[in-house]
Amino acid sequence: MKIALLGYGKMGKVIEKIALERGHEIVLRKSSTSTYEGLENADVAIDFSIPDSAVCNIKQCFDTNVPVVCGTTGWLEHYNEMVSLCESKNGGFIYGSNFSLGVNIFFELNNYLAKMMSNLKQYKVSMEEIHHTQKLDAPSGTAISLAKGIIENSDYTSWALENPTENQIHIDAKRIENVPGTHSVFYDSTVDQIEIKHTAHNREGFALGSVIAAEWLVNKKGVFTMKDVLNLGR
Ligand SMILES: NC(=O)C1=CN([C@@H]2O[C@H](COP(=O)(O)OP(=O)(O)OC[C@H]3O[C@@H](n4cnc5c(N)ncnc54)[C@H](OP(=O)(O)O)[C@@H]3O)[C@@H](O)[C@H]2O)C=CC1
Numbered sequence: 304m305k306i307a308l309l310g311y312g313k314m315g316k317v318i319e320k321i322a323l324e325r326g327h328e329i330v331l332r333k334s335s336t337s338t339y340e341g342l343e344n345a346d347v348a349i350d351f352s353i354p355d356s357a358v359c360n361i362k363q364c365f366d367t368n369v370p371v372v373c374g375t376t377g378w379l380e381h382y383n384e385m386v387s388l389c390e391s392k393n394g395g396f397i398y399g400s401n402f403s404l405g406v407n408i409f410f411e412l413n414n415y416l417a418k419m420m421s422n423l424k425q426y427k428v429s430m431e432e433i434h435h436t437q438k439l440d441a442p443s444g445t446a447i448s449l450a451k452g453i454i455e456n457s458d459y460t461s462w463a464l465e466n467p468t469e470n471q472i473h474i475d476a477k478r479i480e481n482v483p484g485t486h487s488v489f490y491d492s493t494v495d496q497i498e499i500k501h502t503a504h505n506r507e508g509f510a511l512g513s514v515i516a517a518e519w520l521v522n523k524k525g526v527f528t529m530k531d532v533l534n535l536g537r
């Protein structure tokens with residue numbers, strides 16, 4: 304499979320290593336200063352760039368008729384627009400806030416726990432995410448997905464980084480040198496605390512998940528998620 308890497312930073316380089324190990328070929332390594340030359344030869348593109356460039360990169364893939372897996376976070380206000388564009392251009396598109404298998408299982412666990420806790424009003428939910436200091440967006444895309452899962456299964460209505468109201472989920476976004484990504488969900492009462500937590504030890508899980516998603520997306524049309532790729536059911 305011929306892969307175009309849109310973004311060749313910390314993630315792009317780990318994705319390249321795993322893609323080569325799995326027998327794929329890299330036909331483009333795009334950074335902020337290079338062009339899209341080579342994209343037209345790709346079977347699939349994998350975008351791990353920056354919040355400000357993701358939309359432009361995705362559009363370029365649709366225009367070039369190359370299916371695209373996007374792991375870049377911090378651009379979600381344009382997600383619905385990209386879904387409509389994908390449908391109108393008959394493209395292939397997967398966005399995932401987190402491509403690791405562990406986090407995708409954690410998402411399911413979070414939904415289940417939120418449903419169970421929804422009638423137990425003595426517990427108050429909150430979240431913490433910890434990432435390296437180079438991260439451009441806060442809260443993390445993963446934290447936003449976790450909050451969405453809680454909102455869909457409870458009476459919480461939105462999230463807030465500061466001064467949450469009664470119906471808002473507080474997300475504490477911490478930045479600590481060299482942390483690849485740690486997410487916790489807490490339910491606190493006056494007598495105890497329940498905590499679920501996912502800790503990434505390195506970036507390999509994210510990268511492997513994105514390559515598996517790319518292998519799955521080739522020759523497919525439509526908008527999908529990691530849940531489809533991993534066949535985790537609806
Ligand atoms: N979904 C998931 O599983 C995961 C998502 N992420 C997300 O992936 C993104 C990238 O993370 P990371 O690799 O750590 O970040 P880095 O800062 O290490 O790399 C970003 C790369 O994007 C490049 N870039 C900037 N502008 C463009 C552009 N217009 N087109 C193509 N590339 C461009 C940069 O190029 P230059 O060097 O020239 O500036 C750089 O190579 C982030 O949004 C992060 O949140 C991260 C890990 C897992």
Ligand SMILES: O=C(O)C1=N[C@H](C(=O)O)C[C@H](O)C1
Nearest residue numbers: 376400401438443444445484
């Ligand atoms: O920027 C990162 O590094 C990460 N970003 C993703 C996010 O915003 O959730 C996924 C992972 O936690 C690492």
